Amino acid sequence: MVLMDQRSEAGRSPRAGQQAVPPLAVGHIRKVFGEDTGVISEVIADISFSLGSGEIVSLVGPSGCGKSTLLNLLCGLLPLSGGQVAWYGKVTTGMPKRVGYMLQKDLLLPWRTALHNVTLGLEIHDVPRGERQTRARQLLDTIGLAGFHDYYPSALSGGMRQRVALARTLANEPEVLLLDEPFAALDFQTKLVLENDMARLIRSQKRSLLLITHDIEEAVSLSDRVIVLTHRPARIRAVHDIDIDVDRTDMMAAREAPRFNEFIRAIWSELEVRERA
């Protein structure tokens, strides 16, 4: 809850006009590898979508369809071969600001304690020591790691490490989070709890989330919208608005919603896994 107060002070982009300008708008992007070597492989053919303020959108695709490439394109880690990416209404080529990024690998620095892993981004932005420690401690408490602040990552379980990684991402107060299979390495129970906690945090703080996953249930239970991608070269196959009328921070309730299975089945058939596997 403290986090929410901080956010309003931190000053996000003006609320007015947020309907008109989504935090992220992707227009006809395309990515081809190997143009310089002559062995051309087209990974992304044509993808357009937008991520609204406070929205949770999932990108689901068959394995190897270039989902991670897409994420790297969005946050400027890879150059585009075509199309454009607009962050907060401005076409951006480099690293966007106020965007957090998290992968399946927790990528915690083993020589830093949980607390100091969370303060990493704040150190980079020259936040004074006292303030960054206070913020990191609050975040770790909020995320269920009270009492583990001074543990090294090697002493934490996989789920706890992923919590620290999430806290590190949130510490920079990103308006948009880009997550690439963040829970794929976790067991089902831990994953469910983390999804619940993340949904609660993100929805209460009105952040936007773009989630890349191969887990259809995760996508449907968590998101407002699910975008299904085709096999490589990736295009958009279908878009589903997940209009199930339940508490969207409760992953179990979502699973019990009447239309849940309908979405799962529709997306499953669109993935065409069977034909290819």
Added chain:
Amino acid sequence: MTIEREAIGHPMPVSPNLDAQSATSYRMRRMARGMRGNLLILACQLGLLAILLGLWEFATASVQLNAFLFGSASAIWGFLVQMWRDGSLINDTRVTGMETLLGFVLGNVMGTLLGLALWYSKFISRVVQPFIVALGSIPIIALAPICIIWFGTGLASKVAMATLSVVVVALITAYKGAMTVDPDQINLMRTLGASKGHIFRKLIVPASVGDIFAGLKLTVGFALIGAIIGEFMSSSEGLGHAIFKAGSLYIVPKVFAALTVTISLALVLTYIVGKIERLLTPWRQV
């Protein structure tokens, strides 16, 4: 639903203090077990040493082995006592130890700094790579006469020899450490807004510490070898000098005595490096 959530939920539903306590006691038990294991290993090592020395002594005493050519454990001990009494043991160890230590520190500081700095520019690192390989392939003994000419017959030439023995290895291990950092980790730093300087200070340097320490352990021996070679070429004191002199006079047990001291010096230095490593990298032992 909430009850279920709590049960499978937060990582440690019990009081974290309780858990921390049990973790501490677990760690202490494990440490005790580890210490018992270490004692056993030490006992076996000493036993093995005693058996080898006993066999040696037996072989030379029973005329199977010529004690004049091969020395004997008791004669070596006699020389060790003598060297201790006349003060040469302490003095030679001090001299060689100082040369080794200075060369070790100098070589590692220069090598590590250069190796890490090469991470900064792929271009420069590619330009200098063949030079590094060339430098690394020079037999260090070939440089000894030049070191004596440039730096004289005193401490400086031995320190130079020890430094030269260390610097290339230190450079290569540090460079390898810097270059093998996970590219995803670097990307993550970039998405957090890190500049190249940030990435270097907060990621590359600490991530290379493991490799750097592996290099340190390796180069303790190299520094000692460099110093001893320097002393062989021209010197008036030091363990290398003692070995060389005793060898020229055919006093084989004294050669072994000085060698024993040299080995002990290497062991002590390696042990100190290991201690420092454990002190500086607490996250690597959990």
